[in-house]
Amino acid sequence: MNSVVISVIYITVGVMFTAGALASVYRVVRGPSLIDRVIASDVLLTTLILAAGVEMVYNGHTRSIPLMVALAATAVLGSIAVARHVSPKDSAKANP
Amino acid sequence: MSFDDILDIVSAVLVLGGAFLTLAAGVGLIRFPDALSGLHAATKPQVLGLILVVLAIAIEARSWTTLLTLVPVVLFQMLVAPTAAHMIGRAGYRTGDFRPELSLVDDLADDIDLATREADRSPRRQRS
Amino acid sequence: MTEPANERELRQEARASIVHQLPLLFALVVLWMLLWGAVSWLNLVTGLILAVVVTRVFYLPPVELSGRFNPFWLAVFVGQFFAELFVASFQVAFLALRPRRISKNSIVEVQLRTRSDLIMTIVALAMSLMPGSFVIESDRMRSRIYLHALNTKDLEGVEDVRTKTLQLERLLVRSFGSLDDIERTRK
Structure with a gap:
């Protein structure tokens, strides 16, 4: 009975992660502004970090920890680069 | 039910919490009206989600060393997420990527207004 | 010579x-x-x-420490921070999932009382990590930070954000701020 509960929890977890990732992909594709897309891709990356962690919990190993560390440390570089070079003409109002 | 089973369930529940926060971040991204409110949904609930998942990993591995190796992950994320939010938020504010009719109070616009007016006034006084 | x-x-x-x-x-x-x-x-x-x-x-200018350190208040700060992080994360999550849309946001100016760069930075970091607010602009000369706050229904909500920030600031000043700052935050 115990393992059934745990499988149900992990199936729910999988569905939730998929839905969250799809939602951010939708935002990346639809925009409308550059800022929206950057924020959404940031969420996608964090979702990836979390998914790597959950996979470790599920399969009971710790080999992906370096991946998590590297991703967590470098995740911002992309958003900061974009934020530095974004200009008013990239806003949603300029190109609706 | 053994102690091991209880730990398994605890870590599963922690993972469930992290997944819920991720889902909420995605939904908030779609449903919040402008980019700046989307930023709230995006960056923050996931910090807690990360903490929960990290705890789950350490519990599942039953090791303190694993927990300590994972501390930098949380640390980096906690230092880096506010920086990203600030940079993106500021850029979004300046490019006008938010809907002014959505803000109840905007102290920043008032202060920028005041500063520009002061800056406009002072050079003229110097010149005369 | x-x-x-x-x-x-x-x-x-x-x-x-x-x-x-x-x-x-x-x-x-x-x-x-x-x-x-x-x-x-x-x-x-x-x-x-x-x-x-x-x-x-990667040389950085040294951080000025006051020389005071009170572990008790630091522990209170860390405890309160994580408690609020936990509550606020789920609040924002429910805000995203509930059927009703969010009402209004605000950009709130908070006038900090500390003169220490370090404390100002940590307050800004902590408030940025709290779901529901992030720092959109800061004015180091006047120790002011501007927070973007999510879903402030009325002026009371705006005032809440301000009180929360000042409370965190006071805890930090008590744990490692200068005596000068303590005097200033008491008012």
Whole structure:
């Protein structure tokens, strides 16, 4: 009975992660502004970090920890680069 | 039910919490009206989600060393997420990527207004 | 032709900067050991070498510490921070999932009372990590931060954000702020 509960929890977890990732992909594709897309891709990356962690919990190993560390440390570089070079003409109002 | 089973369930529940926060971040991204409110949904609930998942990993591995190796992950994320939010938020504010009719109070616009007016006034006084 | 007094001053300054950098070096070595997941002599030596190289190559102006430290208030700060992080995360999550849309946001100016850059930075970081608010702009000269706050229904909600920020500031000042700052935050 115990393992059934745990499988149900992990199936729910999988569905939730998929839905969250799809939602951010939708935002990346639809925009409308550059800022929206950057924020959404940031969420996608964090979702990836979390998914790597959950996979470790599920399969009971710790080999992906370096991946998590590297991703967590470098995740911002992309958003900061974009934020530095974004200009008013990239806003949603300029190109609706 | 053994102690091991209880730990398994605890870590599963922690993972469930992290997944819920991720889902909420995605939904908030779609449903919040402008980019700046989307930023709230995006960056923050996931910090807690990360903490929960990290705890789950350490519990599942039953090791303190694993927990300590994972501390930098949380640390980096906690230092880096506010920086990203600030940079993106500021850029979004300046490019006008938010809907002014959505803000109840905007102290920043008032202060920028005041500063520009002061800056406009002072050079003229110097010149005369 | 340098004056001896000047030279002595310079040497004192150099020694002071080394002392100021010790906490940073220590933190970097600890971080290095955490990354490797083991405490060993090899890690200690390589960590120390790397820390010195990193602090020399990427030089930052030393952080001014007040010399006061109260672990009790720091513990209160950390505890309150994580408690609020937990509550606020789920609040924002429910805000995203509930059927009704969010009403209004605000950009709130908070006038901090501390004069310390470090405390101002930590307050800004902590408020940015709280779901529901992030720092959109800061004014270091006037120690002011501008927070973007999510879903402030009325002016009371705006005032809540302000109170929360000042409360965190007071806890931080009590744990390692200068006596001057403590006097100022009491008002």
